[in-house]
Amino acid sequence: MNALDMRNADTGLIGPRHFLELDELPAADLRRIVDAARARKEARKGLPKGAADADAPLAGHTLAMVFEKPSTRTRTSFDMAIRQLGGSAMVMNSADLQLGRGETIADTARVLSGYVDAIMLRTFDPQKLTELADNADVPVINGLTDRSHPCQILADLMTFEEVKGPLKGAKIAWTGDGNNVAATFVQAAAVFGFELAVACPDSLRPNAEILRRAQQRGAKITVTSDASKAAAGADCIVTDTWLSMNDTDGVRQARHNLLRPYQVDDALMARAKPDAIFMHCLPAHREEEATASVMDGPQSVIFDEAENRLHAQKAILLWCFGKL
Ligand code: CP
Numbered sequence: 001m002n003a004l005d006m007r008n009a010d011t012g013l014i015g016p017r018h019f020l021e022l023d024e025l026p027a028a029d030l031r032r033i034v035d036a037a038r039a040r041k042e043a044r045k046g047l048p049k050g051a052a053d054a055d056a057p058l059a060g061h062t063l064a065m066v067f068e069k070p071s072t073r074t075r076t077s078f079d080m081a082i083r084q085l086g087g088s089a090m091v092m093n094s095a096d097l098q099l100g101r102g103e104t105i106a107d108t109a110r111v112l113s114g115y116v117d118a119i120m121l122r123t124f125d126p127q128k129l130t131e132l133a134d135n136a137d138v139p140v141i142n143g144l145t146d147r148s149h150p151c152q153i154l155a156d157l158m159t160f161e162e163v164k165g166p167l168k169g170a171k172i173a174w175t176g177d178g179n180n181v182a183a184t185f186v187q188a189a190a191v192f193g194f195e196l197a198v199a200c201p202d203s204l205r206p207n208a209e210i211l212r213r214a215q216q217r218g219a220k221i222t223v224t225s226d227a228s229k230a231a232a233g234a235d236c237i238v239t240d241t242w243l244s245m246n247d248t249d250g251v252r253q254a255r256h257n258l259l260r261p262y263q264v265d266d267a268l269m270a271r272a273k274p275d276a277i278f279m280h281c282l283p284a285h286r287e288e289e290a291t292a293s294v295m296d297g298p299q300s301v302i303f304d305e306a307e308n309r310l311h312a313q314k315a316i317l318l319w320c321f322g323k324l
């Protein structure tokens with residue numbers, strides 16, 4: 001295939017535009033995605049959820065979603081996102097594909113590229129996502145790996161700005177497991193210029209390489225084992241499950257023992273600013289990483305955050321197709 005044949009029909013670029021890791025994408029593009037998500041959300045107010053946006057910019061485009069882990073929000077919000085943009089989606093669980101019987105990810109990438117216009121993958125090993133992107137002729141989107149969850153964090157940042165205003169200069173406190181979602185907040189701190197205070201046990205710190213990269217880019221990030229210290233004066237406290245989908249059940253008791261001091265309860269919320277918000281990507285385990293009183297309390301924005309997955313992903317899809 002010559003270079004001209006490789007040119008992407010939508011973006012005019014050599015090769016497709018993948019959405020893989022926040023710290024590999026231009027900051028200006030990420031800013032545009034968050035802004036477009038808010039603008040499109042506003043523009044379609046009052047329409048039934050299944051109705052397409054007036055401009056239907058992705059009419060004729062199909063998104064394939066491949067899941068190697070369970071999902072409620074990502075699966076449903078991407079499906080509705082592409083529908084609202086005028087396109088359509090298909091959802092596949094990897095166990096039902098030949099992928100589950102050993103067909104390579106590279107071959108799967110080439111085959112799916114012949115049928116669909118973009119592929120979203122939720123998987124364990126981030127290397128699989130890279131391999132898919134390296135071998136696909138269409139945009140590939142990171143729908144969560146053990147390493148990161150960029151679609152989630154763009155929705156979170158959109159939610160923060162909707163409720164509290166500009167991120168620049170704001171303080172976000174992460175408390176709990178330094179998992180894939182925490183690592184993506186670390187990546188985002190370098191891009192969006194907010195202060196990030198991470199509180200976690202020493203053994204559960206966020207990915208060291210991601211942290212180093214963000215700090216080299218000038219991100220204002222502190223890591224402490226003291227949740228109360230991280231929460232002090234924060235504009236937002238955010239946490240996640242103590243046991244991620246890539247964790248085995250065998251670590252449950254040890255995790256609970258380690259993470260109990262990092263639970264978000266009313267006392268921890270009181271350490272933050274009086275108008276601070278509480279975020280959680282969901283699914284949550286009430287009375288574990290956060291108390292029900294916080295999750296269902298007046299400072300919680302968890303369901304706006306979940307809804308904003310839809311709006312953020314519409315903007316991500318538009319960016320992938322060079323329409324932002
Ligand atoms: N937050 C999130 O990604 O949820 P799902 O696992 O339900 O997709």
Ligand code: NVA
Pocket residue numbers: 144179180181240241243244245246281282283
């Ligand atoms: N850290 C969680 C996020 C789920 C959306 C997990 O990976 O299971």
